[in-house]
Amino acid sequence: MDFQGFVITLISIITLFSITMFIALYSTFAERKVAAFMQDRRGPNRAGPGGIFQPLADGLKFFMKEEVIPVASNKFLFVLGPSIAIMSSLMTGVIIPWGGQLIVFGNTVSLQIVDLDIGILYVFAVLSVGVYGIMIGGWASNNKFSLMGAIRASSQIISYELSMGFSIVALLLVTGTMSLHEIVERQHGMNWNIFYQPLGFLIFLICAFAETNRTPFDLPECETELVGGYHTEYSSMKLGFYLFSEYINMFISSAVMVTLYFGGYNFPFMDQLLHATGSQNLVTIVGTILLFAKVFFFIFFFMWVRWTIPRFRYDQLMNLGWKGLIPLSIVWLMLTAAGVLFFKS
Amino acid sequence: MLTSAFYLIAFITIFFAIMVVASRNPIHSVLYLVLTFFSISAMYIFMLDATFVGMVNVIVYAGAIMVLFLYVLMMMNLNTDAEPKKSNLFKITAVISGGMLLLLIVAALHDNNLVNANKSTLANEKIGSIKVLGNVLYTQYQLPFEIASVLFLIAMIGSVVLGKKNTASQTIGNEVLK
Structure with a gap:
């Protein structure tokens, strides 16, 4: 890699990292505001105008709290758990195409940091690494509730990964490529995959809720049964890492959903806009802004569901995963395959 | 490099x-x-x-x-005290069988001249890409590929059947005890 390319990659990774952290920070604020709105309260409104500095105060509090490492815990693994959790959730962002081509001082800069030809598999690989963060942390705490939470989390994530994989395979049959860049390019304009894969998207959405441990599938950290779930023993910024990784996962999985099913940075009439203004940069910037608008809608959707639908029981969760979603996704895969065979040949 | x-x-x-x-x-x-x-x-x-x-x-x-x-x-x-103590005989058997496995692998690798055999395939730089792999799997190696998938299916069904059989035999056992 030449020096210029290296600098561009470094800058884009740092930018992506800051944006991800910023969005995760303000997702916590948004969650409390949305919850307040749903429950007819005001929510946090003391720090700054309208409570806008509340996340900074929360972050500061996390850093100032005493850090407790239980005596009987496995100390190395206890620290390793949250580190893996946050690292793996930050890793997926590099693969997502955040926009088209920007032309800066005569250089063409792609807003996708890495374009792998097997982008989707990379997402899955990182996802499967993320399980270890929860499992290791839960086990190393040496606490029965933590262990229960960790075991619930891992079995839930493994179970829902299957139907998520099947819904992705159905999508791959339609798009014919595994590269996220090409998948987005194929959805040019309004030709979004959601119109070809409505049921696949629904399955993917449900699985995304389960994979990110969000309500109604937040049994790993079910307060009413398990105190705090896998992070019962954690305090200070290590707890902050776990909570943060959940919000980052929410952001990243919203971005993956938008990329796969809702056209990524494509928007209707983009060709007309390019034709009228003749500026590629303008189209790219509008596309990126709209991409983030779609992502924010899905983040809001995650919160909306959290404050609307109560939590499942664990056997209901497993029944839905194994007896509901997996057969459904296999049937959908068959239907898609038949459709592709019928219409494309 | x-x-x-x-x-x-x-x-x-x-x-x-x-x-x-x-x-x-x-x-x-x-x-x-x-x-x-x-x-x-x-x-x-x-x-x-x-x-x-x-x-x-x-x-x-x-x-x-x-x-x-x-x-x-x-x-x-x-817990370490809950761990069953293994006898020396067990350890010796493990060492011997492990050594024999090593011998087998070394012998198999020694007879096969892997370096020369793979040169033709390694010459193709795109050998690892998903398009080439898919093409090869579904044309040249289709039969072994399908047989392997059937094998997986058998293993899956087998484990389900084994799981079912266990509960059935338990109920039979209970009835016998009555």
Whole structure:
């Protein structure tokens, strides 16, 4: 890699990292505001105008709290758990195409940091690494509730990964490529995959809720049964890492959903806009802004569901995963395959 | 450059593999095994440009199978005094059988001149890419591929049947006891 390319990659990774952290920070604020709105309260409104500095105060509090490492815990693994959790959730962002081509001082800069030809598999690989963060942390705490939470989390994530994989395979049959860049390019304009894969998207959405441990599938950290779930023993910024990784996962999985099913940075009439203004940069910037608008809608959707639908029981969760979603996704895969065979040949 | 990278990754892989056997705590063993799988994936990706195989290795072995291993181990009682004492005879048998396996592998590798055999396939740089792999799997090696998938299906159905049979025999046992 030449020096210029290296600098561009470094800058884009740092930018992506800051944006991800910023969005995760303000997702916590948004969650409390949305919850307040749903429950007819005001929510946090003391720090700054309208409570806008509340996340900074929360972050500061996390850093100032005493850090407790239980005596009987496995100390190395206890620290390793949250580190893996946050690292793996930050890793997926590099693969997502955040926009088209920007032309800066005569250089063409792609807003996708890495374009792998097997982008989707990379997402899955990182996802499967993320399980270890929860499992290791839960086990190393040496606490029965933590262990229960960790075991619930891992079995839930493994179970829902299957139907998520099947819904992705159905999508791959339609798009014919595994590269996220090409998948987005194929959805040019309004030709979004959601119109070809409505049921696949629904399955993917449900699985995304389960994979990110969000309500109604937040049994790993079910307060009413398990105190705090896998992070019962954690305090200070290590707890902050776990909570943060959940919000980052929410952001990243919203971005993956938008990329796969809702056209990524494509928007209707983009060709007309390019034709009228003749500026590629303008189209790219509008596309990126709209991409983030779609992502924010899905983040809001995650919160909306959290404050609307109560939590499942664990056997209901497993029944839905194994007896509901997996057969459904296999049937959908068959239907898609038949459709592709019928219409494309 | 490529050779030194190979030796680095190979060293890391073997180090982790030894740590799997050497560590006392079973959980640590499993975690070292996960790291071994990661380094093997790194080998696929850096040496052969086989990103697909590398990623699938991470997803299937590191992501699914090892999680299940860890899952089972975490539910066990791992106190050292609960561990059954193994007799010397057991250790000697293990060493002999392990040594024989090593002998078998070395003999098999020694007779096969792997370096020359693979030169023709390695000459194709895109050998690891998903398009080439898919093409080869579904044309040249279709029969072995399908047989392997049928084998997997049999294993899956077999485990389901075994699980069912257990509960059936238990109820029969209870009836006999009555």
